[in-house]
Amino acid sequence: MGENSLDEVVRPEREIARLQAWQVREIAAYSGSRDDAADVASEVALALAISENAARIKIGLARDLVTRLPETLGALSRGDIDLYKASKVSEPTAVLADDMAREVDAAVADRLAGRDPSSIRRMVNRAVQKVEPEGAAARAALS
Numbered sequence: 001m002g003e004n005s006l007d008e009v010v011r012p013e014r015e016i017a018r019l020q021a022w023q024v025r026e027i028a029a030y031s032g033s034r035d036d037a038a039d040v041a042s043e044v045a046l047a048l049a050i051s052e053n054a055a056r057i058k059i060g061l062a063r064d065l066v067t068r069l070p071e072t073l074g075a076l077s078r079g080d081i082d083l084y085k086a087s088k089v090s091e092p093t094a095v096l097a098d099d100m101a102r103e104v105d106a107a108v109a110d111r112l113a114g115r116d117p118s119s120i121r122r123m124v125n126r127a128v129q130k131v132e133p134e135g136a137a138a139r140a141a142l143s
Helices: 006-032 037-048 052-067 070-078 083-093 098-111 117-131 133-142
Strands: none
Touching: 006 037, 006 052, 006 070, 006 083, 037 052, 052 070, 052 083, 070 083, 070 098, 083 098, 083 117, 098 117, 117 133
16 A cells, blocks of 8 residues: 555545546536536436436536636646535635636635635635625625
8 A cells, every 4th residue: 555644645635636627527518518407417417326406516516617717627637625625616606707706716726725625615705705895795784
């Protein structure tokens, strides 16, 4: 096996993240090549043996990373973060227009490595507030 070091514990995690990035790109490409989103979710669910709801979430995240959050996808591709951590960038940016989401993505992507999911979420929330302060205030008033 390995050398009994934490580096050897982390190495498979980084490789799993790179494989998740590959899968994200493939899911986004597959769903983009199809017209009927309901069929895509059913097909992905069947292929991955997951629920249709889980498939819809996976497809949405894949499309988001490929189209709106390319820097976060890059961090996933390098193994700096895993897919769960990437979702912590995607979720708060879902309320933003594409250009604003890309702005947040660019602002946070180089600071994702080594952070836990909660700190990523907090950092992204702060960036969302800076990019769209009026919208953030309105959303805060509704909660």
